[in-house]
Amino acid sequence: MIGTDTGVGKTLVSCALILALRARGVSAVGMKPVASGALHDASGRLANEDAEALARASGMSHPTRLTNPYLFEAPLAPHVAAQREGRSIERSVVLDALSALRDTADHVIVEGVGGFVVPLGDEWTTADLAVAIGAPLVLVVGLRLGCINHALLTAEAVRARGLELTGWVANCQPEGMLEQEATIFALNARLGAPILGIIPRLSVADAETACRLLDVRPLLPGPG
Numbered sequence: 335m336i337g338t339d340t341g342v343g344k345t346l347v348s349c350a351l352i353l354a355l356r357a358r359g360v361s362a363v364g365m366k367p368v369a370s371g372a373l374h375d376a377s378g379r380l381a382n383e384d385a386e387a388l389a390r391a392s393g394m395s396h397p398t399r400l401t402n403p404y405l406f407e408a409p410l411a412p413h414v415a416a417q418r419e420g421r422s423i424e425r426s427v428v429l430d431a432l433s434a435l436r437d438t439a440d441h442v443i444v445e446g447v448g449g450f451v452v453p454l455g456d457e458w459t460t461a462d463l464a465v466a467i468g469a470p471l472v473l474v475v476g477l478r479l480g481c482i483n484h485a486l487l488t489a490e491a492v493r494a495r496g497l498e499l500t501g502w503v504a505n506c507q508p509e510g511m512l513e514q515e516a517t518i519f520a521l522n523a524r525l526g527a528p529i530l531g532i533i534p535r536l537s538v539a540d541a542e543t544a545c546r547l548l549d550v551r552p553l554l555p556g557p558g
Contacts, residue, residue, distance in 0.1 A: 364388025
C-alpha cells in the first residue's frame, strides 16, 4: 500500500482492505515495516497508532517484531528518526519479518510510510523496499489540490521500477476540494489501473465503513 503523500489515508485503506479480504474468507495480516511517531501506552510500551490499527484489523496475534519491525518515537522522516536514535533500518530485517508473516496468511498488506520514494537510509528508499518485496501495489490518492500530479508521478515511478500498480483508491480529504468527480474521472482515465473504491469524507476514520466501499476482486487470483 503506497500513497501520494503522508496523511492521505494509507492506514485507513490498508485496514479496510484487510477487512474486505477477510469478509471474502481470505486471511490477511497488516504490516507496517517502519513507523515514526509513537507514544507509551498504559503498560509503558511504545506503540504506533497506525501499526496498532493494522493489528486490530488483521484479527490475528503476531509479535510486533514482525508486524512493525522498526518503530521510532519522534514523528520524523524514517531515516532522520533512525539517526536520532542511533539506529539504522536494515532491509534484511524487514524482509525476514515479511517472510514470516507470509507463512501465516493468504495476503500480507504492507503499508508504506509517507509517499513512494522516502529515504530509509543513505543508500535506499521505500521504493527500493517495494522492489525487494516485488508485490503488486495499491495507490491511495488523497483528493486535494495537486493530487493528479502527485498520483501520476507516483504511478510513473512505480512502473519505472518494473512494479505493477494493481489498483487505486480515492480518499476524500477532510478539507474537501472543488470538482472531486472531475478529478476522479481524470485520474481513472490516466492511471492505467482500476479504481477499487471511493471513500467519502468520514467524520471518524472507520475501516469497517470504508471496507464496504472497496472492490477487492482485482486483487484476488482469477479462476484456474
